[in-house]
Amino acid sequence: MSCTENESGPFVVFFLPALVGCLTILLARRWANSQVSNTSSTAVSRRRKIIKDPLVKRPLPPIACKMAPPGAKKATGVAKKGTVPLLEEDVNGGGKKMSRTPRISPTGPPSGSLGTDTKMSDGILQPKHIPFPYIPQDSELLFEIMNFVFTLVATGLQFLNLYRTAWWLPQSYNNQAMNFYLIDPHLVAFIVTILSRRLLLSITLAVLRQFIDAKLMPHATIAARTFILGVILGSLAWCIYFIAHKYVFLVTVYLFYPVVLYFILFGFESSPFLELVSGNPPLHSCSHEPQHARDEADTMTADFNMRLIRILFNSLIEAYYTSFIPCCFAQSFLYYDIYAASQQVGLVLCALCGRYSAQLFSAAHCDVSHRAALHLGRWQPAPAPAPAHGSESEAWCGARRWARGARVRVVGAGGAEFVADAPLVAANPDDNHHARFYDLFINPASFLCMLVSLQLGLVVIQFYLLFNSIAWHNFMAIIFLLFIDYYTLFKLFRDYAVCCKVYRAENIIHDKNGPVLATN
Incomplete structure (x- = not known):
């Protein structure tokens, strides 16, 4: 294989990453379908079928309520004409919890809608929410495992860009693809410790949930956080001690720049360091109080801003330690391609932003904010x-x-x-x-479309770099990064496609109720 010519055929350049990406998407869809089939009975389907028990002789009564004036006797027996079907309207979306309440309008139920609106005392109709389908998402443990493997591979690829060898040449003295003796093991241990901080806590909590009662889990979680934090800080201090004896002080300072950024953003809180999202996500509850709607919007705005800050912070931190720090600690006599190293930093940063956005801004989470809007x-x-x-x-x-x-x-x-x-x-x-919150979440499909466009643009740029890459190590780096970007693109596009169909149906219902709203 030559060092100056790109002898890779069109199959390796184009069809190989596309084939592997398709296989990854098919495996992910198969796993998602298995997760849907194994879900508990609390998950509610959009289409329900009333199955008649053959052992029961009498027929099941229809689910209906009879319209009656106030003070009238309670209707009994089989429902007659003039009845209004009960609504099944979920509280928080995601198809997990449904409440069955009758919504009776003085003008009667509009034809073709899912039910009737609730008219308040001031003559304004309550907005209608349609059930949001269940979309399987990666669990916290699975996401942390995949993220740790991805960042670990990204670190190895950057070391490959720095310490590669010409091992294929006949007169080469190296029989390995990298000069491993030039890599500092304490620096590698420091980077791996930083990358595994959330994974260690996730594994510990997953094990504790199997053996500890749910009533004791809050205390066990606090103890696990304290223990993991002590182990992480002790390991980092041990690595820094040996690194400080090998390098000058100015080089060692590069390890502490993210610490300053952390204290500026989060202060002395330890949860952002160990957890991607701490606490329960905000939920939506329908209310007739205007102040409740404003407070709910303020809470979800603060949650959105915090999630956005954590996406940017974690992406910057992991791209910094996996791709930039190895270049800072490279030996002065080492010659490497600065363009390839900078390209690696940018691609890893964009890939991490896409992964965190797909996990934290899922379709179900955006639907909760949409209902509040x-x-x-x-x-x-x-x-x-x-x-x-x-x-x-x-x-x-x-x-x-x-x-x-x-x-x-x-x-x-x-x-x-x-x-x-x-x-x-x-x-x-x-x-x-309030205006920005409404503009962003009145149609979450637009927000997800922006994320899909950014992720698709990243994949297109990687294909362009792949066709123009000459060095074999750049070729390998782009190929491995494309695998995870294919999976992120699949998740974002799936959420976008579901949101488009759901909110298109919701807009049709609102358009039918538009003339009624305008007359009030």
Whole structure:
């Protein structure tokens, strides 16, 4: 094999990564289907079939309720005409928990919809939520195992770029592909310790759940965190002690730059260092109180910002230690391709951002924020009314909800006027966070489409680099990075496809109820 010419055929360059990517997607889909079949009976399907028990002679009564005026007697027996079917509306999405409550509208149920809306005391209809299908996601332990293997392979690929040899030449004195004696083992131990911090905690908690009662798990979790944190810090201190004796002080300082960033973002909290997401995710609950909708939107906005910060922080940290630190500790006499090393840093950083985004911003999580956005609504700056057609505006009150087209003025914003741009508006016109939250999550398919586009662009760039790579080590690095990017692209595109179908059906239902909302 020559060092100057690319003798790899078209099969190796194009069809091999595509074939391996397709096999990876097929295996992932097979595993996902097996997970769906093994789920517990609490998972609710979108289409339910009432199966009649052959041992029971009498027929099952239909699930219906009879419309009756207040104070009338309770309806018994088989339902007659005028009954309204009960709704099955899930509380938090994901197809896990469903509540069965009758929603009766004075105008009757609209044809073709899943049920009827709830009219509140002020004449505004409550927004409708349709059940979101269950999409299998990687568990915390599986994600950490895959992430650890990926970052470990990325570290090995960067060391390959630095310490590769011309082992194939007939007059070469090396019979190995790398100069392993130039790699510092304490530096490798330091990097592996940083990469395995969350995996160790995930494995420990998974083992404890098998042997410890659920009532004692909170105390066991705190003890496990403290123990794992002590082991990690002790291992890092041991590695730094030997590294400081081999290198100058300025080189050793490179290891501590992420520590400054960590304290700026998280302070003295230890959970972001050991866990990707700490605590339970926020849940949505339908309420008629406007303040509850605003508080829920603020909570989910803070959760979104924290998840975004952790995505960027963990991606930067792992790309820094796996791809940049080996270059900083390379020997002064070592000559390596700076372009290839920089390319490795960028590709690993983008791949990690895609992996964390697919895990933390799943379709089910975005659907919870979408439901909160429907209850929040949005205000738009009101255009100046014509002199001949002046319109009166009311003072905005946070204790009530507003219908579409309502015109209000905010005293605290210098008397600025706003117009309600949603069927139901409970947001604060003077709060820009509410407007941004509504714009982002009123249609989560747009947000997921952006993630899919970025991941697809990364794959296209890798294919371009693959066709233009000459050195064999660059070729291997791109091939291995493409494997994990194929899997991330599959997950993001699956979530995007499901969200498109779900929210298209939801928009059809809202469009049918639009004339009813406009008359209130």
